[in-house]
Amino acid sequence: MPGPVIACPHCGTKNRLPLVAKGTPRCAHCKQPLPWLVDAGDGDFDQVVDTKALVVVDLWAPWCGPCRMIAPVLETLSKELAGQVKVVKVNVDDSPRIAMKYKAQSIPMILLMDRGEVVDTIIGAQPAPVLRSQITGALDRRG
Numbered sequence: 001m002p003g004p005v006i007a008c009p010h011c012g013t014k015n016r017l018p019l020v021a022k023g024t025p026r027c028a029h030c031k032q033p034l035p036w037l038v039d040a041g042d043g044d045f046d047q048v049v050d051t052k053a054l055v056v057v058d059l060w061a062p063w064c065g066p067c068r069m070i071a072p073v074l075e076t077l078s079k080e081l082a083g084q085v086k087v088v089k090v091n092v093d094d095s096p097r098i099a100m101k102y103k104a105q106s107i108p109m110i111l112l113m114d115r116g117e118v119v120d121t122i123i124g125a126q127p128a129p130v131l132r133s134q135i136t137g138a139l140d141r142r143g
């Protein structure tokens with residue numbers, strides 16, 4: 001499964017991100033951790049969240065205005081916390097199985113997942129500092 005191509009924030013080298021990996025991706029050139037942000041859906045979700053990184057699942061839909069407000073915040077956090085988190089975006093309109101499984105009636109809804117288990121849920125478009133502290137809090141609790 002090919003992932004998206006991104007430019008390394010440190011040296012600009014283009015890298016193809018893996019969709020599925022246990023370890024976190026590093027730049028092929030400078031070896032710095034790469035921000036890991038990928039899309040997943042019903043077909044590949046279980047594999048994509050199976051990783052050692054803390055998984056930040058963004059349940060969103062194209063018609064959802066507040067979802068568009070938090071998308072750039074999550075993108076920034078994926079850069080700040082590169083090497084520690086994996087942001088996985090799930091379009092709930094295209095992924096009815098995931099939407100039902102995690103009861104995503106109200107979006108945006110963010111699930112923090114640690115080795116397949118949901119450890120925290122954030123509902124609604126929370127301000128950037130709230131999102132950041134929830135995510136770093138979950139990272140701290142892993143030790």
Ligand SMILES: [Zn+2]
Pocket residue numbers: 008009010011012013027028029030031032
């Ligand atoms: Zn690099």
